Amino acid sequence: MAPRILLADDHTLVLEMLVSFLSEDFSVVGTVRAGDALIEAAIRLRPDLVVLEHALPGTDGLTVVRTLQTKLPGTRCVFVTRHADLHHVRDAFAAGARGYVLKDATPQELVAALLRVSHGETYISPRLGLEPNWAPPTAVTREGSGELTARQLEVLRLVAEGCTGKQIASELGISLKTVESHKACISRQLGLRSTAALTRYAVEHGLLRPPVAPSERA
Amino acid sequence: MSGATPLPAAAAPRPRVLIAEDHTLVREGLRILLAGELDIVDTVEDGRALLGAAERLRPDIILLDISMPLLNGLDAARQLAQVSPNSKLVFVTMHADPAYVHQAFRAGAAAYVVKSSASSHLIEAIQEVLAGRRYISPIPGAELSHLLSGDPKAGAAGELSDALTARQREILQLVAEGRTAREIAGVLGISRKTVEFHKASIMRLLRLHTTAELTRYAMAHGIIASA
Numbered sequence: 001m002a003p004r005i006l007l008a009d010d011h012t013l014v015l016e017m018l019v020s021f022l023s024e025d026f027s028v029v030g031t032v033r034a035g036d037a038l039i040e041a042a043i044r045l046r047p048d049l050v051v052l053e054h055a056l057p058g059t060d061g062l063t064v065v066r067t068l069q070t071k072l073p074g075t076r077c078v079f080v081t082r083h084a085d086l087h088h089v090r091d092a093f094a095a096g097a098r099g100y101v102l103k104d105a106t107p108q109e110l111v112a113a114l115l116r117v118s119h120g121e122t123y124i125s126p127r128l129g130l131e132p133n134w135a136p137p138t139a140v141t142r143e144g145s146g147e148l149t150a151r152q153l154e155v156l157r158l159v160a161e162g163c164t165g166k167q168i169a170s171e172l173g174i175s176l177k178t179v180e181s182h183k184a185c186i187s188r189q190l191g192l193r194s195t196a197a198l199t200r201y202a203v204e205h206g207l208l209r210p211p212v213a214p215s216e217r218a
Numbered sequence: 219m220s221g222a223t224p225l226p227a228a229a230a231p232r233p234r235v236l237i238a239e240d241h242t243l244v245r246e247g248l249r250i251l252l253a254g255e256l257d258i259v260d261t262v263e264d265g266r267a268l269l270g271a272a273e274r275l276r277p278d279i280i281l282l283d284i285s286m287p288l289l290n291g292l293d294a295a296r297q298l299a300q301v302s303p304n305s306k307l308v309f310v311t312m313h314a315d316p317a318y319v320h321q322a323f324r325a326g327a328a329a330y331v332v333k334s335s336a337s338s339h340l341i342e343a344i345q346e347v348l349a350g351r352r353y354i355s356p357i358p359g360a361e362l363s364h365l366l367s368g369d370p371k372a373g374a375a376g377e378l379s380d381a382l383t384a385r386q387r388e389i390l391q392l393v394a395e396g397r398t399a400r401e402i403a404g405v406l407g408i409s410r411k412t413v414e415f416h417k418a419s420i421m422r423l424l425r426l427h428t429t430a431e432l433t434r435y436a437m438a439h440g441i442i443a444s445a
Contacts, residue, residue, distance in 0.1 A: 011312060011333035013340065017247025033334075082241060103241035110243065162428035194396030199433040200442070208434075 002027045003118040006047040008038040008064075009080070010056055014103075018051065018080070021107040025115065035059025039067050042075060048118055050077045054088060062095045069096035076117050080110065085201065086191035089128060099123040129191070148186060153207065155182040159195060160202030232257040233348055236277040238268040238294070239310070240286050244333075248281060248310070251337055256344070265289025266405065272302040279347060284311040284318060285443035287395065288405060292318075292440065293387050295325035306347045310340065316360045318440060323365045329353035381423055387441055389416045393429060394436035 005026040009015045015031045022028060029045045032038045035056040042050055050068065054061040065077045078099035079092050089100050099117040101110055102125040113123040124130055148156065151172075158168045165183070169176045183198075192198050202208055235256045239245040240263045249258050259275045262268050266288040272280060280298065284291040295307055306328040311318070314332045322330050329343040335355040346353040352366045382390065392402040399417070403410040417432075426432055436442045 012336045013310070013331075013333045014244060014247070016337050017244065017251070020247065020250055021243070080243070103243045106242050107246050160430050160434070162426075162430040162434075164428070192396075195429045196394050196396035196433040199430040200394070200437060203434060203437055 003048040003114070004029045004045070005049040005051060005114070006038070006042055006045055007031045008033070008035075008050065008052040008056060008061075010034065010053065018110075021110055022114070025111050033057070035061065035064050038064050039071075042068055042072060046072060047075055049114060050075055051080050051114070052077060053081050054079065054083055054092075062091055065092070065095040065097050078114060078117050078123070080105075084128060086128070086130075086189065087201070089124065089130075093122075100128070101125050102127055148189065152182055152186050152189075155179060156186055156198060156202050157207045159183060160199040160208055233278040233344075234259045234275070235279045235281065235344075236268070236271055236275055236305070237261040238263070238265070238271075238280065238282040238286065238291070240264060240283060244283075248340075251340070252344075263287075265291060265294040268294050269297055269301055272298055272305060276302050277305050279308060279344060280305045281308050281310050284309060284313050284322070284440070288392065289388060290391060290441060290443075292321050292325045293384065293391070295322070295327065296384060299326050308340075308343055308347055314357050314360070316357070316362060319354060319357070319360070319362055319365065321440065323352075327352075331355040332357055382420065386416055386420050386423075389413060390420055390432060390436050391441050393417060394433040394442045 003026050005022060006029055007015055007018050007022070008031070009018065010033050012033065015033065019028055019031060026049070029047050030041050032041050036058040038050070038052060038056065039059065052061045052064060056064065061079065068075055068077060076098040077096065078101060079097055080101045080103065081088065082103045084102055084104070092100050099113055099122060101113045101123065104127055105113070105125055109125070116123050154172060155168060158171060163171065165176050165179045168179045172179070187193060187198065190198070190201060192201055233256050235252060235258050237245060237248050237258060239248060239261070242263070245261050245263065249261055252258060259277050260271050262271050264287045268280070268282060269289070280302070282291045282294065286294070291309060291311070298305060298307065307326055308329040308331065309322045309327050310331050310333065312333045314334065319330050328347045329352060331340050331343045332355050339355040343353040343355065354362050354365060388406065389402060392405060397405070399410050399413045402413045406413070420432065421427060424435060426435060
């Protein structure tokens with residue numbers, strides 16, 4: 001019997017596309033556009049698989065996964081997402097997700113990934129560039145999860161504000177070498193290689209606000 | 219997939235469509251959705267590839283996203299007016315912010331469809347555009363009907379970044395994507411020295427001093443995606 005799958009994405013257009021990709025190999029039991037609706041539908045329908053995105057109106061994707069972990073331990077959650085940074089990947093697996101597929105995947109990769117997860121394997125899109133032996137953190141072992149330390153967050157914020165290494169060192173009263181080692185550590189943990197990418201990450205995660213939002217200029 | 223009326227009958231030559239979208243799943247989804255009624259002449263995944271394909275193929279319709287690597291959809295649209303002036307531009311994007319809708323029409327859009335709407339709205343958009351009209355999919359809380367008639371370029375609605383030239387915006391996007399001067403030179407087919415000259419003029423013009431500040435400026439002005 002085809003695995004029963006419940007789909008969630010806040011973009012209706014994307015949801016319709018997912019249905020068209022998956023309806024041959026899976027039994028699509030429902031489509032929802034918000035986090036609360038997803039939890040409610042999952043509990044009612046008890047699907048084998050839940051496909052979801054990080055950003056969902058109401059309850060966000062990670063919270064949904066954590067909730068379903070306790071309420072429906074037999075249901076496996078897979079993110080199908082546009083977020084390609086390691087922080088999101090780690091958070092997803094730490095919450096209890098079993099798969100992580102980028103929206104950059106082909107429809108064939110998506111089907112294969114979901115079939116593997118339905119057979120009990122975990123799946124991570126190869127484009128994320130993780131080493132083959134990278135073990136996703138589970139809900140039990142949160143060790144090595146993507147959370148940055150308070151000091152790392154400070155360094156990241158100052159980098160994103162445009163401070164030079166020297167300025168950060170004097171601001172925090174540490175050596176330039178220590179600043180550089182923090183920065184390297186942050187880059188490695190987040191899988192982000194450039195100052196520009198670190199800055200985007202910091203803005204997107206609310207560590208600092210962009211100077212002007214586009215809507216304010218309308 | 220939708221209850222919308224079918225597109226023009228098979229007897230007429232099928233409209234030729236070019237799709238530009240960086241997420242493969244969405245790109246393939248659009249292709250599958252539209253291939254029955256339209257002639258999908260090519261699909262591309264970034265703004266620069268879009269310019270090349272549009273010049274080569276001169277499609278009737280171009281579906282394009284706003285956030286795309288190498289060259290965003292809004293800046294691509296302005297250049298498409300030169301390289302393929304008869305192509306009708308249909309934006310298909312996650313951005314529901316009215317500022318983006320204004321900018322899209324000022325850049326030459328014929329239609330604007332948010333990804334939160336159903337595929338029936340995209341079909342409707344394409345029908346309207348083929349009939350020579352403009353279209354905006356419903357966006358909750360936004361009153362945008364004035365963009366459907368008159369000159370969308372008129373009025374003082376949010377411009378991307380008045381201070382910069384097209385070339386400067388192109389370079390700013392590539393800097394904010396974390397590319398080195400050498401990579402940028404390769405993408406644009408200019409010398410590294412020219413890239414550095416442009417970057418320095420952008421910094422002087424905007425009174426910004428670091429790559430981090432340039433990146434934040436690019437995010438705040440819709441030159442690269444801001445989540």
